[in-house]
Amino acid sequence: MTDLVLSDSLTAARRRLEAALADAGRAPDAARLLAVSKTKPAALIREAWRLGQREFGENYVQEALDKQAELADLDDIVWHFIGPLQSNKSRDVAAHFAWVHSVDREKIARRLNDQRPAGMAPLNVCLQVNISGEASKSGVTLAALPSLAEAVLAMPRLSLRGLMAIPAPAQTPTAQRAPFARLREALEALRARFPDAELDTLSMGMSGDLEAAVQEGATLVRLGTAIFGERRRPDTND
Template sequence: MHNIADNLNRVHRQIQQIADRAGRDAGEIQLLAVSKGQPAAAIRMAYELGQRHFGENYLQEALEKQQALVDLTDICWHFIGPLQSNKTRKIAEQFDWIHSVDRYRVAQRLSARRPETVAPLNVCLQVNIDDEPSKSGVIVEALPTLADEVIKLPRLNLRGLMCIPRSQTDLQQQRRAFAHLATQLGSLRHSTQLARLDTLSMGMSDDLEAAILEGATIVRIGTAIFGPRQSTA
């Protein structure tokens, strides 16, 4: 864990350098530290270094870490894993963002279970941008209908789109998938009720450059910050 400070600085420098090449303001790109498989102590260390946004994939693991870090009152928790209908209550109660909404029924459950005492839940729709049968996400053709439905739910704040493209090593191929997602966001924003969408959650360690070049506003980075996954005890 002693390398977290160096790793965070390295990732921030990388984001800055890519943003400069893209002619973008690095300040508009949110670093989401993916902390799945990492102990609460590692999250606390990153928090003390100024990191505030953390992403978790597994509900029970996340709940245990949230309890251990309950004193960090301004920490922002993002759920980025697959959503199961029977877990929507705890997710709606305990998280600030959800990146993986891909069905209206799940969105309805999240809205119904979001407490009235807190702000509406920020959500991104996960898009199966490469139409891969093995991956979660709404297909592109069904995206406008889902967005129109979700935007009307009272306890959700639809912010934008998320994707996990097919693994590619070629920069141009990586950019193609992210450009496709950015185009979908642009198309949705032509609708009056969807004009306020502002988020593209895309890009991880291996395709960070392509994602930022194509307009990512949230990048999800784990191992490059924390190192290999550890015990969550």
């Protein structure tokens, strides 16, 4: 991808988000764009950074660590881990990311908390909810969500910020909005249950359903192919 094409695609993604927010009657800064950069080279991330993008999402730990090392001079870049997290990778994630969107069980949360370096700010965490009840998808159930949230809120090196979901594909705006509405309602219920918690994040919406997610209150939308083009590996989180 050339600089010119990346500039065009990033501008188009920003305008799409702005239009969706306006259509939903929300403030222009009510949602942020998370550029999903998995499988894309560090040089392309650097160009996106030069064009003003600061938040990037990665799915694969070692790939992300290699890019972070190459881009270490970009001191205001914000790294989000958005992929499935294995226990044997938790130490690297705890030490090298500002956000984790895919916490779905207490064991992983506990490892991230215990392994977060003391000199770093608490790790921002979203709990991944299996909002469509798919057997093939990771995520905590809605029934188990309150107890997991309570456990994470008690961990001092984690900051529970909200919820993330990857709904089953749907073809119509109405069908797309339904699972996002359930996730929003789940976050509202957590806010009522834990009024002192900083629960301000709904990580939902990807290239095919951004508008539906924004209508239901998304604050972080994850766009990859719309910004960087097609990938060599199958998409699972943008």
